[in-house]
Amino acid sequence: MAILLGDVGGTNARLALARNGSIDRQSVTRFRGDDYASFDDVVRQFLQEQDQPRITAVCVAVAGPVSNGQARLTNRPWDFSEDRLARLTDADQVRLINDLTAMGFATPVLSGDGLATLRSAPAGRPRNGQSLVVNLGTGFNVCAVRSLPGGAVAALEAEEGHTSLPANIYLRLLDAVGPEAMAGFISTEEAFAGRGLSRLHAALTGTTPVPGEQIDRAADAGDPVANATYDLFTDLVGLLCRELAMRFMPLEGMFLAGSVGRSISDRMDRFEASFLAEPYMRHIPENTPIFLIRDDMAALYGCLAALA
Numbered sequence: 001m002a003i004l005l006g007d008v009g010g011t012n013a014r015l016a017l018a019r020n021g022s023i024d025r026q027s028v029t030r031f032r033g034d035d036y037a038s039f040d041d042v043v044r045q046f047l048q049e050q051d052q053p054r055i056t057a058v059c060v061a062v063a064g065p066v067s068n069g070q071a072r073l074t075n076r077p078w079d080f081s082e083d084r085l086a087r088l089t090d091a092d093q094v095r096l097i098n099d100l101t102a103m104g105f106a107t108p109v110l111s112g113d114g115l116a117t118l119r120s121a122p123a124g125r126p127r128n129g130q131s132l133v134v135n136l137g138t139g140f141n142v143c144a145v146r147s148l149p150g151g152a153v154a155a156l157e158a159e160e161g162h163t164s165l166p167a168n169i170y171l172r173l174l175d176a177v178g179p180e181a182m183a184g185f186i187s188t189e190e191a192f193a194g195r196g197l198s199r200l201h202a203a204l205t206g207t208t209p210v211p212g213e214q215i216d217r218a219a220d221a222g223d224p225v226a227n228a229t230y231d232l233f234t235d236l237v238g239l240l241c242r243e244l245a246m247r248f249m250p251l252e253g254m255f256l257a258g259s260v261g262r263s264i265s266d267r268m269d270r271f272e273a274s275f276l277a278e279p280y281m282r283h284i285p286e287n288t289p290i291f292l293i294r295d296d297m298a299a300l301y302g303c304l305a306a307l308a
């Protein structure tokens with residue numbers, strides 16, 4: 001008997017089994033979305049690889065909006081339904097949740113190697129039980145988290161990636177890339193997900209977009225334009241996180257996540273300079289610690305917590 005857990009992003013899907021209240025690490029498997037026509041195919045293949053265990057419950061985190069037991073990935077044409085998953089797995093209990101909501105549910109259990117402190121805040125700072133997960137991956141989104149009595153948390157759904165860019169970020173980008181290239185930077189997600197980093201690099205080099213991991217490798221190898229792209233991108237992430245700090249007041253911490261989020265973690269001096277640049281109400285970002293979620297399984301922990 002096992003619980004089936006899933007974390008489905010625009011690029012990757014991770015599946016795992018949980019037994020006796022904890023995730024079986026051996027079972028965690030990553031599937032590339034491009035290799036499958038549907039999520040049902042991924043589930044079938046995973047269960048076959050795991051010798052068809054009896055599934056009692058399912059929770060799948062999806063990178064897209066969820067309502068009435070249905071969900072659709074924002075960055076891949078896959079749809080999900082609790083009823084269909086129940087039929088496919090024979091489980092009695094099936095729950096679909098947003099992937100950032102899952103990350104929010106995971107925040108209380110992340111520790112050790114799974115979490116790095118990128119920026120400390122004063123120990124005696126005011127506390128308010130609020131934190132925020134900020135994911136920069138194939139997509140962009142946030143999850144506001146509030147502690148509840150007894151160690152539980154409330155994790156709020158949002159579609160922050162589909163908000164308009166703040167004016168200060170828009171103007172910095174306009175200055176760097178010119179009006180023609182600005183047409184692509186229409187929303188927060190278009191600027192801050194992986195394709196935003198790629199688009200920025202393409203605009204600065206005058207070439208076609210390449211994946212973020214390629215820009216990251218070029219920057220590590222000392223390529224000047226890749227480094228200039230990362231410097232500007234990190235400045236912009238700092239400005240955006242200042243906006244998010246004002247909107248959500250996450251005095252317990254802001255948790256950066258996603259492959260793109262992880263790739264800026266060695267540029268925290270630049271991040272901090274723009275995070276704290278605005279003098280008005282600076283005490284709020286100053287009192288906000290910044291963490292990096294390094295654990296690839298974070299959303300899976302959140303799925304398990306969501307079934308509890």
Ligand SMILES: Nc1ncnc2c1ncn2[C@@H]1O[C@H](COP(=O)(O)OP(=O)(O)OP(=O)(O)O)[C@@H](O)[C@H]1O
Nearest residue numbers: 009010011012137138139194212213216258259263
């Ligand atoms: N080292 C890296 N540096 C910069 N960008 C990267 C790096 N590795 C992967 N990416 C980019 O990150 C994005 C994938 O993000 P992630 O690995 O967090 O996947 P995901 O879980 O599928 O995303 P999401 O949950 O947002 O849909 C792609 O745009 C990819 O090109």
